Amino acid sequence: MILTHAPRQSRRRHPRPSRHGLAALGLVLALALLVGTFALVTGGNAANSRRHDLHHQSITLLESAIQTAQALGDELESDLRLPVDEEAGVWIDVKVIVSGDQPNQIEATLVRNNRPGISIRRQQRGNS
Numbered sequence: 225m226i227l228t229h230a231p232r233q234s235r236r237r238h239p240r241p242s243r244h245g246l247a248a249l250g251l252v253l254a255l256a257l258l259v260g261t262f263a264l265v266t267g268g269n270a271a272n273s274r275r276h277d278l279h280h281q282s283i284t285l286l287e288s289a290i291q292t293a294q295a296l297g298d299e300l301e302s303d304l305r306l307p308v309d310e311e312a313g314v315w316i317d318v319k320v321i322v323s324g325d326q327p328n329q330i331e332a333t334l335v336r337n338n339r340p341g342i343s344i345r346r347q348q349r350g351n352s
Contacts, residue, residue: 279342286332286344289316293330294349313337320348 289306296304304318314336321329333343 282334282342283344286316286334286342287346289318289332290330290344290346293318293320293332308334321345 285308292306293304306316306318308314308316314334317333317335317340319331321331323329328348329345330348331343331345334341
């Protein structure tokens with residue numbers, strides 16, 4: 225009986241990554257970190273800009289409501305509710321603030337879903 229030996233399997237280790245490969249991997253990770261940071265900063269700036277624009281629009285809307293109340297003059301005896309978006313539940317409450325020692329003021333408050341939000345006051349015109 226003749227025995228044949230099976231070919232020996234090589235016990236080679238996996239080759240080590242070269243130093244150039246590790247340097248390239250580090251460079252790719254650093255670049256990914258840089259791009260990710262840039263994206264976060266750019267997104268944050270865009271969100272802040274949008275928030276600023278919405279705040280400015282709200283102030284402009286409240287100023288317009290006060291001008292509407294000023295046009296009513298002395299006819300504005302009770303609170304006034306001006307709808308902005310009825311489906312979304314947004315309106316502006318306008319009321320006259322009477323104080324004995326100061327001129328009357330008109331206050332406009334932006335209300336969303338029955339929760340008061342930003343509010344401004346202006347002196348009532350024609351009232352001393």
